[in-house]
Amino acid sequence: MTKPVLNRELQENTLQSLDARSREIFRFIVESYLRDGEPLGSRNLSRLLPTQLSPATIRNVMSDLEHLGLVYAPHVSAGRLPTQQGLRFFVDAFMEIGDLSDDERRIIETQVKASRSGHSLDHMLTEASQLLSGLSRGAGVVLTAKSEMALKHIEFVQLEPRKGLAILVSQGGDVENRVVDLPAGVTASQLHEASNFLNAHIRGRTLAEARSEISRLREEVRTALDTLSEALVEKGLAMWAGSEAGQPSRLIVRGRANLLENLTAEADLELLRRLFEDLETKEGLIQLLDLAEEGAGVRIFIGSENKLFSLSGSSLVVAPYRDQESRVIGALGVIGPTRLNYARIVPMVDYTAQMVGSMLR
Incomplete structure (x- = not known):
């Protein structure tokens, strides 16, 4: 577990300034707050402590804790609550992480x-x-x-002469569909050709990595594909890039x-x-x-x-x-x-x- 902590030197100095009695009283105040959300007063605390301490002695300790910025009184004559700094100090210095049953x-x-x-x-x-x-x-x-998901498969399916469905499958099994505008005159074989080319280069890559790879292979794309198939390759990747950029x-x-x-x-x-x-x-x-x-x-x-x-x-x-x-x-x-x-x-x-x-x- 990692967590933001108080300045290390400040934490060590605070620990050194607290004797065993002060630490015990501080821990009771915080644990009471975490449990009930209410201030804990000196009289009630005197009944809870395993050692016999008078309310007056406890109030003196509370005053010292308040001076250190660890507790505060929400209003006059109230008990004490931990400050945000006090909660952080408790989490870093005293809290024992439990385990799941x-x-x-x-x-x-x-x-x-x-x-x-x-x-x-x-x-x-x-x-x-x-x-x-x-x-x-x-x-x-x-x-x-979502833009970080690893890709497995892209396929283009023609719905109308100028409309198609682009299907993207992640390696985790998630499927996303997008309706895309198709280049005029595109054929079923060109759709298949564009799908095959993409699938040969995207498997296991994130969307950003796939776009970078296709960009790197731009000359190979032009050599391997005709103009309409090349346009589909660009459209397929740009479509998801655009949706991911918005969200x-x-x-x-x-x-x-x-x-x-x-x-x-x-x-x-x-x-x-x-x-x-x-x-x-x-x-x-x-x-x-x-x-x-x-x-x-x-x-x-x-x-x-x-x-x-x-x-x-x-x-x-x-x-x-x-x-x-x-x-x-x-x-x-x-x-x-x-x-x-x-x-x-x-x-x-x-x-x-x-x-x-x-x-x-």
Whole structure:
């Protein structure tokens, strides 16, 4: 697992400034927040601690933690809540990542395999998003970068004298069809010739790689094909390139209603609205994929640690999934409030990404 962390020197200095009692009180405050979302006061904390400490002593420790920027009081005479910096410090320094139970692993494995069997890649990814939402009680999110899929087969079929169907098949078994304008006077044999030439050079390549290869072989294309067949080769690749350029990625979000359960005020609803506005933008999608690609495994982002969630204050646990060439072709994860159960969700996201990747190989 990789994750953004506080400045290493700052983290070490903070750890050194906390004695065993301070660490224990800090951990109780954070764990209480992650569990209940409520401030923890000194009187209640004195009853929970295994060691006997007076509320006054606990308040002094809380004051020290507040001075370090790890906790804050939401209002006068309230207990304490962790700050965003405090949550990050807890995740980096104290949190122990749990492991999935055998039942949870079985559920993920069974549902991912079932969603892929006889179905398209989009169907599997949609089901993966729904699965993460159900297991985490957050919003499951999957980003698919379709332009990265490895190609297997292209075929042109004539529908009318000037209209044809271009069929593209990925190595994962997904099929896409596009209606294309055919050059005037094109024959069935020329359609077949263009298909054969493309298939001889695209297998196993992504769309971008296929276009680059055909461009490199431009003279060979002109030699091997007549003018109409050459035009079809260019049209077939350009058609998908154009559609992918308009939609470089596709976002699948399931479980938005789960996020509503955690709202406590109208202001929270506004933050949630901003979150989904951010996610629906092209820039937001690219950022989300970039976040996953920057690390080798699961990454944790808390609140405003990335631009995508700077306004909504949400947290994201995200991991990339890869194709048979180990290329990152998408990302999946869970979005929720900052009090996500990170220790449980991290292995859940990690294992789901592994299973999705295994279905693409």
